[in-house]
Amino acid sequence: MGMKLAHALPDDATGWWIYLGTLVLYALGRLFFAWLQARREGDSHPVRAAFAEEDDPDATSAALRGGFRSYRQFFGFVGSAVAVVLVAALTGGRLRVVLLWIIVPLLVIALSYLDFFQARKARSRAA
Template sequence: MTLARAFPDDATGWWIFLGSFALYVLGRWFFAWRQARRDGDSHPVRAAFAEEDDADAIHAVTVGGFRSYRQLFGFAGSAVITVLVAVLTDGGLRTALLWTVVPLLVTALSYVDFRQARQARSGG
């Protein structure tokens, strides 16, 4: 019996892992910056970096570690899509699709999380 690994063992796996995390963070900052600009903030970059989930605005955790069903379904759907691409394709096509689909899914998840945090702060 083999155990599932939590972290990659090689440098390439770590770069992919860290790149996905960095893309998520950059996506959240971009969406916060864009919202601050849209709201007419005089310092949208400062507002984007100050963007944090307010502990008082967030209510009880709804579904496991997710705050909404959209987050749960977004995460599960992204995992299913990634696994399907990895299983149903091979070689260069797999690489091209994963390098295209995974960043899009990570960015979409950062947008869903940004919207959820914004709704929690506004009380809606």
């Protein structure tokens, strides 16, 4: 029985494209939720409003939670990681690939919404 070493970074271009795609999906999710909010609020230029959205960093309270702004974000991140690990560990072959291709994008979009919601809540408290 051999031992496998875990790689921290991918060795091939496909792995890097997957990482890049995940980051792009997250950014597009945040932009979409900001655009949708601006449109609901009747902004005349919702695309501009979506790109102009900035989070006000609350470094002290975020540092207390390990860089997360709320416990919801932390548990969302941990829960997503656990879900991906469980799917990867309990399935195999094509089923694993299909489930991961479905679950991972859904979790990334859910986390981007959670981050958007937390930023919007923080802005409403500041105003």
